[in-house]
Amino acid sequence: QQITTRRGIVLGRLASEQRAHEVDVMQFCFNKLNLEIAARIPAPGTLEGGDFFPAGEDLSICGVGLRTNQEAVDYMLSNKLFGTRRVAIVRDEFDCCQDRLHLDTVFNILTPSFCVAWERMLGDSSEVKRIVDEYVLDPNSHEYEKKIEGMEFSAYLQENGFTIIPVRDKDQLQYGCNSLCIGNGRILAVNEKVARDIVRTPNFDGTIDLVDFSAITAMYGAVHCASQVICRGP
Incomplete structure (x- = not known):
């Protein structure tokens, strides 16, 4: 409902x-809690929380596909609602499958250096690849300008310093990518196989807590889907 x-x-x-x-x-609810709302996406834009990831002070990542559309992204860019200098738009143009309706079903950031991603979408030759457009805030015009267009997602992630931990088809369908980083390298995960792959990855120094979330995954969601941050650092 929000990001x-x-x-x-x-x-x-x-x-x-x-x-x-x-x-x-x-x-x-937010009004009752006296929480300030920065904006609300108007029609024809559509924006859903599973498509958004903060990626540090400089970068925001947002998926565009079955649920979030370009109109919402354009509205956010024109109104400077991302709050970062760079914005990466990850486009799902070749897959468009209900099993992967949000970006958080195929990708997740674990730490500033590690992420998980659905194995079959990785690489420029993949038939279900995601492609990235990057927008950068111009310091003179104070408007976002497209600086990268159509870059394959895994190449973009690696260029930005991420080590990618691949997630197999079966584990993706069981929400293996839908983990939750709760800070200081601590990760909540719902898929045991993916959790073990993460902790066995060289140089990964975070901690994993495996959570039985089967009651929620049966309703097509997991820990990232079921959580919402209401405050981020400036």
């Missing part, structure tokens, strides 16, 4: 008409 960027809480607009009123409910 929280370095600018604050941004209320989304859900792609499913049946769920549209959920955003109204969250706006009511």
Whole structure:
């Protein structure tokens, strides 16, 4: 229903008409909690929380595909709602599958140096690859300009210093990518196989807590889907 960027809480607009009123409910709750709302995405934009990842002080990552559209991204860029100098838009143009409806079903940031990603989408020859457009805030015009267009996602991640831990098809379908970083290298994971792969990765020095989330994964979600940050550092 919302994302929280370095600018604050941004209320989304859900792609499913049946769920549209959920955003109204969250706006009511945030108002009751005296939490400031930075913006709300207007039609025809659609923005859902599973497509957004903060990636440090300089970079935001946002997926565009089945649920979040380019109109929402354009609105956020024009209103400086990401709050970072760089914004990477990860486009799902070749897969568009309900099993991978959000970016957090195929990708997740574990630490500033490590991430997990669905193995089959990696590489420029993949038939289900994701491609990246990067926008950079111009210091003179104070507008975002597209500096990278159509770069393959894993190449972009590696260029930005990430070691990618691949997640197999079976584990992706069991929400192996849908983990949650709760700070200081501590990760909540719902898939045992992926959790073991992470801790066995050379130079990974975080900690993994395996959580039984089967009641939630049965409803098409996991720990990242079921959480929401309401405040980020400036």
